[in-house]
Each structure stands twice: as structure tokens, then as C-alpha cells.
Amino acid sequence: MGQQQSAHGHGFNRDKKDDKDKKRRYEPPIPTRVGKKKRRAKGPDAAVKLPHITPHARCRLKLLKAERIKDYLLLEEEFLKNIQIAKPQEERQEEERGKVDDLRGSPMAVGTLEEVIDDTHAIVSTSVGSEHYVTILSFVDKDQLEPGCTVLLNHKTHSVIGVLTDDTDPMVSVMKLEKAPKETYADVGGLDNQIQEIKESVELPLTHPELYEEMGIRPPKGVILYGAPGTGKTLLAKAVANQTSATFLRVVGSELIQKYLGDGPKLVRELFRVAEEHAPSIVFIDEIDAIGTKRYESNSGGEREIQRTMLELLNQLDGFDSRGDVKVFAYIIYFFVIMATNRIETLDPALIRPGRIDRKIEFPLPDEVTIRKIFQIHTSRMTIADNVDFEEFIMAKDDLSGADIKAICTEAGLQALRDRRMKVTHEDFKKARESVLYRKKEGAPSGLYI
Known part of the structure; x- marks a missing residue:
């Protein structure tokens, strides 16, 4: 009976030890993928290694479908080419100009061409004085490029996008x-x-x-x-x-x-x-x-x-x-x-x-013969009355210039219009002469205002 108790006691102790071992066993944490990159195979073999492809029954159908899509794309490309050919030349030029304007950008800067390096590069200077080594776009007319000419520049890259052919000063x-x-x-x-x-x-x-x-x-x-x-x-x-x-x-x-x-x-x-x-x-x-x-x-x-x-x-x-x-x-x-x-x-x-x-x-101031000719020129289109005598104005020593004679004829015509008449009389010319001489001599004498 004592042996049975001893065996029973040993068995209890063993179960107790197994429970302790289970509790002490280390269990590693579950790995996470956050912040970790997947490692890629390195070496020359990985770069040239072909992927493993398993044949499939539907591969043939996929190939036929891809070929048919390719045929449709080729047909569409040919159709678009025919449309471009059939377009009027003006529309095509307009589209090309639109593309060129997109390449140029807006707004465009203005600079001075300092030196041409080759067909595609040049040195330009801007208004602030800085110089830049820039490219010349293909659509720019190279024949117009010469040192000192004014060129158009892209506002971001400063590339040459055009030439100003007429850079004349607006005042001139x-x-x-x-x-x-x-x-x-x-x-x-x-x-x-x-x-x-x-x-x-x-x-x-x-x-x-x-x-x-x-x-x-x-x-x-x-x-x-x-x-x-x-x-x-x-x-x-x-x-x-x-x-x-x-x-x-x-x-x-x-x-x-x-x-x-x-x-x-x-x-x-x-x-x-x-x-x-x-x-x-x-x-x-x-x-x-x-x-x-x-x-x-x-x-x-x-x-x-x-x-x-x-x-x-x-x-x-x-x-x-x-x-x-x-x-x-x-x-x-x-x-x-x-x-x-x-x-x-x-x-x-x-x-x-x-x-x-x-x-x-x-x-010099006109003489009598010249005054007579000037009166004839300025009164040729006027309706003159019969009583007009130009000799009175010609023989007067008034030191009249050609501009004064023209002003007298114009003022005489205005006098006739003021009186609602279509003919200019001698009295109109006398009043016009007095008015012109009055303004020429800078007004009336100062004693008049005393």
C-alpha cells in the first residue's frame, strides 16, 4: 500500500513538471511585413532566367484575340492617315501652328542673340544683362539668325523659339x-x-x-x-x-x-x-x-x-x-x-x-508777284464775288507770309459762312486781313486795356 502511494505521488510530480515545461517554452512573435521590402533575386542568372510558363488550353485563343486587336489598330492608324491627307492644307497648317504655339508657350520673353554656336545651340542675353547657353528649336528659321538680332525666348527654358524680323523702334x-x-x-x-x-x-x-x-x-x-x-x-x-x-x-x-x-x-x-x-x-x-x-x-x-x-x-x-x-x-x-x-x-x-x-x-518773305500767285492758289476753289480786288492786299506793306495769306483766305470763307452766304466778298477779305494781322502782332496795344 505504501508502494501504491509512492507511485501515485511520483506520477503527480511528473505531471506537474510537464506543465512547467509547457509554460517555459518560447514562442517567437508572428513576423510583420510593414516597413520591409521584398528581397529580389540577385545575380546574372536571375536577370536572364525565363519565367516558367505552363501550357494552357486557352493560349491559342488569346493569341488569336491579340492578333485581331493588332489588325484593328493598324486599320485605325491607316484611317487616321487618310483623314489627315484628305484635310485641306489650310487646316493642317493651322493645326501645325497650334502645335508650334504650344511648344513656344506664353508669354514669350525677348532677348538678343549674342553668338551662334551650332545649328541647335546659341548664346543669348536677356534684358537684365545675363547671358544663357540655350537650344534653338527645329522650327526656327536659321537663315534669319545673326548676331545682334532680336529673338523670342521661352519664358521657362529660354530656348530660342522665333526671330523678330521687324525690330524697328515704334517712334521711328x-x-x-x-x-x-x-x-x-x-x-x-x-x-x-x-x-x-x-x-x-x-x-x-x-x-x-x-x-x-x-x-x-x-x-x-x-x-x-x-x-x-x-x-x-x-x-x-x-x-x-x-x-x-x-x-x-x-x-x-x-x-x-x-x-x-x-x-x-x-x-x-x-x-x-x-x-x-x-x-x-x-x-x-x-x-x-x-x-x-x-x-x-x-x-x-x-x-x-x-x-x-x-x-x-x-x-x-x-x-x-x-x-x-x-x-x-x-x-x-x-x-x-x-x-x-x-x-x-x-x-x-x-x-x-x-x-x-x-x-x-x-x-524770304514773298514779294508782290509771289503774293499774287499764292492768292490765286488758295482762292482757286472759292466762290469769289465780282467786287473783290486782291491788288489792295498785294500792294499793302504788311510783310505777309504764305501761311498768313492762306489764313486770310480761310478766315474770309468763314466770314461768308457766318453771314449765310456762299460767295466771298471784298469786305470779308478786309475783315479777315485785319483779324490775321491782329493775331500776328500779338493782340491790341496795351493802352486799350487801361
Whole structure:
């Protein structure tokens, strides 16, 4: 019995030990895949090893389906090609232009081409002064690319996407008259000697340059017209431009005075460059005394800028550019300068010396014969009464200019319209003459206002 108890006690102890072993056994945690990448097979064998493919009964059907899809895609491609061919050429060009515009982007920057490296690369400079090594897109016309030209740049990559063919200053474009002036020599009363001189100086070299070549002389480079206001200087310049069918550029001297430093000389260079491009041409600079006055020592920045503008004008009249190379002389390219001023005594001697301004033409106040011709020109289309006697106005010593006579005729017509009449009488001309002289002499005497 004691043995049975002992055996029973040993069995109980063994069960108890097994339970402890079960509790002490280590169980590893379940692995997680968060933050771990799957390892890839490395080595040359893994790169060239073919995947294992198990044949399937439906493989043949899949192949037939893929071939049929390919046939449909080829048919669609051929159909689209035929549509493009059948499209009108204008629509295709419009689509191509749209694609080019997409490549260019918007807005487009403007830069200056400094150097062409090869057909696809160039160096450009922007307005801020920085230089960039950029690419030239394939649709850009390479023949128009030359150092110094203005190019269009993509606003992100700065690639050259176009060339600005007409980079003329807008102010110079306004100076160029698109249509020839309508004034002719018949509209100029009198001034026979002045017309003859300007024909020899400007018109003849433009129409018959071979005469000067046979004589072995050079025609004048420039002509200056001077005289009292209203004596027909601008009118005669327009008549010359009409007679020669030359490009006429008209600029007032005050327009060459610019606000910022260097803009005045730049405008002068641009003016002469446009004149050379549109040769034969005539550059008419009215009121030249605005920039051509005598030089003197001045501490004013504005005065020094005006003097620099005049120096650039002298440089252009000499026939040499800023690089020192001899350019084509004016008599070869038939390019002339006509200046006009009311005060020639105030001009700088270097501006009007021979070689720059070779011919000086004076416009005096009209004499009796000239006044009679001017009255005939301005009254040719007016309805004149029988009692009008122009000799009274012709013989009067009023120092009338051509502009004053035109103003008298216009004022007389307005007097008739004010009285509801279609004919101009002698009394209308008398009132018009008094009105014009009153304004010309700057009003009534001061004693009238006492």
C-alpha cells in the first residue's frame, strides 16, 4: 500500500513538471511585413532566367484575340492617315501652328542673340544683362539668325523659339509716312529759285543719278532750308518727296530729345537705319535748332544729353558708323537729309559746314508777284464775288507770309459762312486781313486795356 502511494505521488510530480515545461517554452512573435521590402533575386542568372510558363488550353485563343486587336489598330492608324491627307492644307497648317504655339508657350520673353554656336545651340542675353547657353528649336528659321538680332525666348527654358524680323523702334515707325505727300510744285506759289535749287540738290540725284556720275561730282548730302515762319519750307520738302516717290521720314527736332540717358542718340541711329533700309528716302528734320544749337559749357545733364544727340547726328551725316568702318555714302544709296529752321544763326557751325550740309536755301518773305500767285492758289476753289480786288492786299506793306495769306483766305470763307452766304466778298477779305494781322502782332496795344 505504501508502494501504491509512492507511485501515485511520483506520477503527480511528473505531471506537474510537464506543465512547467509547457509554460517555459518560447514562442517567437508572428513576423510583420510593414516597413520591409521584398528581397529580389540577385545575380546574372536571375536577370536572364525565363519565367516558367505552363501550357494552357486557352493560349491559342488569346493569341488569336491579340492578333485581331493588332489588325484593328493598324486599320485605325491607316484611317487616321487618310483623314489627315484628305484635310485641306489650310487646316493642317493651322493645326501645325497650334502645335508650334504650344511648344513656344506664353508669354514669350525677348532677348538678343549674342553668338551662334551650332545649328541647335546659341548664346543669348536677356534684358537684365545675363547671358544663357540655350537650344534653338527645329522650327526656327536659321537663315534669319545673326548676331545682334532680336529673338523670342521661352519664358521657362529660354530656348530660342522665333526671330523678330521687324525690330524697328515704334517712334521711328510713326515718323515714316506710309503714303506719299499729295503736295506738288504747283501748290507752291513763287519760290522759283528755291525750287530750282532743291531740284538740283535732291530730286535730280534720285531720278537721274547717272548725270552726276558722268560729271564726276558727288551730289549734296544734305540741304538746309531757313527763313521766316510760314514761307513754305515744309511744303517744298513734301513736294520733293511727292515728285521723287521716295520714302519720306518726317521728324521734329524736339522728338529727338528723350527723357533717359542715351535714348536720343539711339533714336537718331534707328532713324538713319530705317532710312537706309527703305532707300531711296528723304529724312526731313524740321525745327533742327531744337538739338543743333551752338555748344557751350553746361553743368545741366539735360543740355549735355542734347549735345550728345547732336554729336550722333553729326556722326551719321559724316558717313561713318560707330565701328569706324566706311559705309556706303549717301550719294550711292540715294539717301538725303533736308533740315529746316527759322534761326540758322543759332545752329552749331559743325552741323552746317560743307560736307554735311552742302546747300543752304533761303526762304524770304514773298514779294508782290509771289503774293499774287499764292492768292490765286488758295482762292482757286472759292466762290469769289465780282467786287473783290486782291491788288489792295498785294500792294499793302504788311510783310505777309504764305501761311498768313492762306489764313486770310480761310478766315474770309468763314466770314461768308457766318453771314449765310456762299460767295466771298471784298469786305470779308478786309475783315479777315485785319483779324490775321491782329493775331500776328500779338493782340491790341496795351493802352486799350487801361
